[in-house]
Amino acid sequence: MIRIQRAGERYPGGDPAAGIETRHALSFGPYYDPDNLRFGALLACNEERLAPGAGFDEHPHSHTEIVTWVVEGELTHADTAGHASVVRPGDLQHLSSAGGVRHVERNDGPEPLVFVQMWLAPLTPGGEVSYEVVRDLNTAYDLPAAGAVLRVERLEAGASTELPAADFTYVHVVRGGVSLGGEELGPGDAARLTDETDLPLLATTDAEVLVWEMAAP
CATH class of the missing domain: 2.60.120.10 (Jelly Rolls)
Structure with a gap:
């Protein structure tokens, strides 16, 4: 979802x-x-x-x-x-x-x-x-106290990355534009994913995106 x-x-x-x-x-x-x-x-x-x-x-x-x-x-x-x-x-x-x-x-x-x-x-x-x-x-930041990992994705226009498989994934666009699940996202937009797998994040412009990967409590 x-x-x-x-x-x-x-x-x-x-x-x-x-x-x-x-x-x-x-x-x-x-x-x-x-x-x-x-x-x-x-x-x-x-x-x-x-x-x-x-x-x-x-x-x-x-x-x-x-x-x-x-x-x-x-x-x-x-x-x-x-x-x-x-x-x-x-x-x-x-x-x-x-x-x-x-x-x-x-x-x-x-x-x-x-x-x-x-x-x-x-x-x-x-x-x-x-x-x-x-x-x-420039790498993932592990936050074991919360059962979470933060990834900072810096993508050039046209580049893509697969979102991690996780119980909960939160995507926040800091700058630029991306496409996710058929939706175009810009600065300040966010997506909340529950039990989604193998979903690509595609940069439509140069972009910086924060991605939280979180386990269920």
Whole structure:
């Protein structure tokens, strides 16, 4: 089964007056849809746009695996476990909030910041807070705590790749255009696949796509 969600169907959020524009793929905060609470391990897939100087003040997380993919600009991160870094395009950031941590996310750079932030439910709650940044990710990122793998597909126009066989597969188009199951997808569009196998992802233009492969709990 394939379910397509267009970019324009995402829930608007953030605080535009403060320079924060958010588009939620799944129910988030006041944007509640009982039929759209999660997909596999995925609890949130938020497109974030922060103006220079804008950001999220210190706020808490717990029992969530938070994976962030920076598209444009620079993301400044600092948390109460002592981690601090600047995350740039092509970098992947992973914060395992475990029993609880607070952090700050800001755009301290001179250019607009665009990133995709994804929250996943851990298979087992608790544990120790951990943090890492993978610079210039060009391979699959394994997230065993959530029974998930993230693949970053960078395809030239006309190139294709087969999506992995998985209980749940989530496809998010970062840039460019692709064709999947007869559907044309553009930036911000997403596809949710359940129990699909041998399905090709074809780039109709140069494209960058995030693909989550998730096992059933």
